[in-house]
Amino acid sequence: MKADIERASEAQSEGEAVVRRLAMTVEEIASISDFRNAYRKPLCSLARRIRLLEPMFHELADGRDPIPESAARALAELEKSLTAAKDLLWHGSVGSKIFVVLERDNMMKKFEDVTTQLDQALNGIPFDELDISEEVIEQVELIHAQFKKAKERDEMPDVELYSDLLSLYNKSNDTNLDPSTLSRLAENLQLVTISDLKQESLALHEMVFASGGGDPGENIEKMSMLLKKIKDFVQTQNPEMGTESDVKPFLQDRRPKVPILPDEFRCPISLELMKDPVIVATGQTYERTCIEKWLASGHDTCPKTQQKLSTTFLTTNYVLRSLIEQWCEANGVDPPKCPIQYNNPTLEHSHVAALLHKLSSRNIDDQQSAAGELRLLAKRDAENRIYIAKAGAIPLLVKLLLSTDPRTQEHAVTALLNLSIHDDNKTSIISSGAIPRIVLVLRNGSMEARENAAAALFSLSVVDEYKVTIGASGAIPALISLLSEGTRRGKKDAATALFNLCIYQGNKGKAVRAGVVPLIMGLLKEPSEPMKDEALAILTLLSGHPEGKSALADAQAVPLLIEMIECGSSRNRENAAAGLLNLCDNGEHQFSSLAAAQSCGAMGPLQELAINGTERGKRKAVQLIERMSLFLVQQHEAQALAEASEGPPDGSPAHEQRECATPTQDDDHGEHVGLLAAYHAC
Incomplete structure (x- = not known):
């Protein structure tokens, strides 16, 4: 008995430890930025999706129920995949730009492996065993769907950049070097200063040796010569940048026995x-x-x-x-121990105070430059977000949301978005009256400002009570407008914000009345629409609301949902089943939805999903099969009663016999009520 208690205690402790490590890993990933190489877009997308998992770890840490051993094992697998993702993101941030482009096949393999690991790890988490709110589960499922979709994409780096680098890499001498090619490379790789070139040299050396493939000496030599060609060209174009010749890696002809400090x-x-x-x-x-x-x-x-x-x-x-x-x-050298905290209030205060003074200026150029710099500082790290907010920047940035200068307005809303990443700042932003002004930017700003306004509303709506505030501000129609006419990024920002807001029941009706259902139905009907995952997730949320059910019934959503159950991805199949189950549940459209599902041949796809779907998908499919089976029984009984009411003319023996056996109208009503009671009990 004592041994069992000790094992249970150890398992609980391990579960708590895994959650702490997961939260720490996500925090470390959030601090990685400045993806300036050829993979900036997929790296940014990967980091953003991982950051959105953070609420799940916070809820697990704050939960009252202990984490079961099976769930702890699943979370441990997720930890492994996040660690692999962190390593990939770190290389994408500080690694050699030249190396990652030339090694594009290996880089794409790493992207594929990391995305697959994350997909499998999230698929293995038993949410029904964990103390997590439904809204967080829905958010994680949306992110999971995005990872699954990311596996199907081929995010190759710029073809021209790869071709230019490869041609230069394979040239054995400096003759016939095309200046336009060198210029493009220097600009696209952002190797335009001596500092850039030094940093690239160090990063290149580290990545070549760390790759472990081929002869590192030969790779270093060829890539170093490539870097030297770029450096010589840049210095020729800008003689004043310096004459340092130490771009060449500090290690030559394999590792030296005694490390030389660069x-x-x-x-x-x-x-x-x-x-x-x-x-x-x-x-x-x-x-x-x-x-x-x-x-x-x-x-x-x-x-x-x-x-x-x-x-x-x-x-x-x-x-x-x-x-x-x-x-x-x-090189086997003990790394220097640096302090954990990095702040100097005396030094920081003067700079931030100067920026706040510019924000308060009537000069538009001052306002624009200060808001732009605060935007970048708030993007850089968590410490800056805390310090800028404490210095009093939030009310001034909120005021600038009304600026007549589009660029200033864009900087202000983006700075507020970056500041809102820190939870304590969310309250300050809300209390400063930012929501109506952010919505104003969402309606009337430049496209980039509108996109960042949508992202800011998503960030703020993570707090449940703010979902109500934002929903009451008129944000939902503006988000639907962006979902309809925005860029691909804008549509994703709008969809993510709408999904989060519609977790709150009161916002679902607002979204339906604003016309979101025809829009998402249109997105789902497009064969190659990249927004299918997000649109279906929103549809599933709305299908549980009375107004949403009516709108989806009018839009004839049932055939589309059955098609998704039959042909969609595993995550989309389970979401489609959840949406169909909501439509076939209690309500005025219950029987019409069941009849539509039957006429579309839903039973076959549902039976297949009940066998081969995800755990959630299987549960939804089984419930739908039960409801449809009962509905078929009701149809059969109704048909039998209808046939019994028809027959030979009055007075015939057969008619007399039927009259004796047929229940009265009251009995028939009672039998119908009994069937309904049995149906609802399921």
């Missing part, structure tokens, strides 16, 4: 290995403690360039810090 890793002030590298206004990087002492002593210039600093604001150089850690690990 100059890039030394602080220009102390000449020691940097523990906490930070960037000053001139773009130079220093050890934080050294530059702070320099500034505290009264200097207002950059120690290396002697240029006057426009601001004393310091930005953590995450890329260089990561490269230092990788170099230490690769």
Whole structure:
């Protein structure tokens, strides 16, 4: 008995530990940004989807029920897939741009593997065993559907970029180099400064050795020569950028026995290995403690360039810090221990205060530049979001949502979106009266501003009480308008926000009255529509609302849902079954929906789903089969009664016999009620 209790306790502890690690991994993924290589779009999509899983881990951490052992195992598999995704995103952020383009087949294989792992891990989570709200489950299911769909896409990097790099990679000499090709490469790879080139050199070295494929010496030599060609071209175009010749990787002809500390890793002030590298206004990087002492002593210039600093604001150089850690690990050197907190209120306050002063200015250029910089700072990391909000930026940004300058308005709404990622800031944004103004931008702003306004509403609606506030603000018709006429990204932002808002029952009627049902039906009927997953998820939510049922019945949704059950992806099949079950449940359209399902031959696809579908899909299919079976019994009984009421003319023996055996009208009504009671009991 004691041993059983101990095992149960250990299992519970392991479940809690897995949830903590999952939350930490998602937080680490959220801090990875600046995807500037050829895979920016799929990397950004991957990071965004993973961040949307965060509410599930928060609910699990706050839940009262212990996590079952089977669920803990499933969550552990999800942890493995998220760790693999984090590694891929990290390489996409700080890795070599040249290497990832030339190794496109391997990169695409990694994308495919990570997406498959995430799909399988999410598919294996037993939601019915976990203490998670229905709305979070629906959100995770939507994300799962997006991962499943991502497996079917072929997100190849820019073909021209790959072709240009490959042709340059295979040239053995510098003759006949096309300047236009070199110019395109430098611009597309963002290798236009000596700092860019140094960083690329270090990243290139690390990734070539880490790949473990082929001869690293040969790969380094060929890729280094390619980088040198780009560097020589850039310097020819801009002679003032510097004459450093240390772009060539610091390791040559395999690894040296004694590691040589690269100059890039030394602080220009102390000449020691940097523990906490930070960037000053001139773009130079220093050890934080050294530059702070320099500034505290009264200097207002950059120690290396002697240029006057426009601001004393310091930005953590995450890329260089990561490269230092990788170099230490690769060369058996203990990595430097840097402090956990990275803030200096004295230095940060002056910069943020100056930006807030510009926000309050009547000069449109000042407002635009300050809002744009706050937008980028809020995007960079969580610490900035906290500090900017505490400094009082939110009310000023809300005010600028009414700006007549489109660019300023766009910066302001995007800055609020980035600030809203931090949960505590959501309350401040709402209390500042932002919702009506965000909705105004959603209606009348530029397309990018409208898209970011939709994303901001989604972020704020994560809090249940704000779903009500946003729904009452008139946001839903504006989101439906964006879903109809926006870009592909805009439609996705609108669909995600609508889905989240319609989790609240009161918003479903608003969406139906605003005309969302014909729109999503149109999206579902398009064979190659990329928004099918999102549209079906919204439809499933609306099918549980009385007005939604009526609108879907009028739109003849039943045949479409049966088609999705028969031919859709596994996630779409279960969502279609859930929607059909809602339509066939209690309500005025119950019997017409069942009749439509029968006439469309639903029983076969449902039986197949009950055998081979997901767990949720199987449950929905079994419930539908039971309802349809009872409906068929009712039809049979009604047909028998109808036949019994017809027969030979009055007075014939057969008629007399039937009259004796046929129940009275009251008896018939009682039998019908009994059938209904049996139906509803299911």
